Amino acid sequence: MQDLLADAGYSNGSNYYMLEQQGITGWIPVFGKYKPKIEGFPYDRENDRYLCPMGKPLPFMGFDHTMDGRLLKNYWAGPSDCRQCPNKPTCAPRTRCRKITRTAYDGQYQRAHARQNSRRGKQMKKLCQSTVEPVFGSLVQHYGLRKINVLGKSGAHKVMLMAAAAFNLRKYMKFKPTKAVSMATALEKERQQDFRGSFLISSLLFLN
Ligand code: SF4
Known part of the structure; x- marks a missing residue:
């Protein structure tokens, strides 16, 4: 297997990670809430940190988990930077400093997002919509x-x-194979022509 096509229900970091580890290209659209960029906070990959609009760093501060066990990464700005910042009322209104929480599989999500927006990704989406999804729809609606x-x-x-x-x-x-259908149509046409011919002959005989 080189490619795997699935719907956004299978979008999660550990799936993307596992597929990459096995050398399989996953064509799984990222779920709707994911945003590849945080507006105003560019990511500094080399130092694994974000930079805020005032140019202050938000370094990686540790891992965390969601309630359902998904791995997260925390990035925090320095409280001393935020305390004296004119943007604090809008940027970090009820906390000591601005905090950013991202999935620990952000790299995998970014790559999946880029794939999904590529030309091939759009073709794969159409393929999924025209083959897999109608089948699941029928199975759910008509097959219990x-x-x-x-x-x-x-x-x-x-x-x-x-x-x-x-x-x-x-x-x-x-x-119904296309060839067999055209053969059946041809035979039917021939039969109708024979019928019309014999009807004409019978009519002529009758008139005579
Ligand atoms: S509040 Fe903090 S994180 Fe936000 S812009 Fe100011 S220094 Fe940067």
């Missing part, structure tokens, strides 16, 4: 997959396999 009534991943895997088999079987039964 709004909920999986089994316990465990292996049970869920079997349910998905059976649903995929049923979906493909139905698609196969509805499939």
Whole structure:
């Protein structure tokens, strides 16, 4: 596998990281709230810090976690810098200093965001919308997959396999090869011409 296409529901830093580690290009759009840049605070990659509009540094201060276990990085400005800054009322209104919290996988997010906005990323999005998403929509709406009534991943895997088999079987039964269709149309036309010809002959015989 060299490329992996999935929707934004699979967008998270550890997925991007794992794909990069395995040399797989992930075409997973980043979730809507992610912003690649913080307005007015350019990132200084070399020193792993942000710079504020007054040119003061916000260095990396340590890791943190969200409630659901996602890894974060904290960057804080110096309280002495902020205390005497004229921007403090708008920049850091209720805290001693300005704090920035970013995902620890920001590099991976940035790359995923750039991929998603590239020409190929837009093609991949169209591919996903025209192939994967309608199938999931049908499975949820018509095949009872709004909920999986089994316990465990292996049970869920079997349910998905059976649903995929049923979906493909139905698609196969509805499939009409283009060549066969044109052959059938040609035979039908020929049959209608024969019918019209014999009707004309019968009419002429009748008139005679
Ligand atoms: S309040 Fe602090 S972080 Fe914000 S502009 Fe002033 S010095 Fe920079």
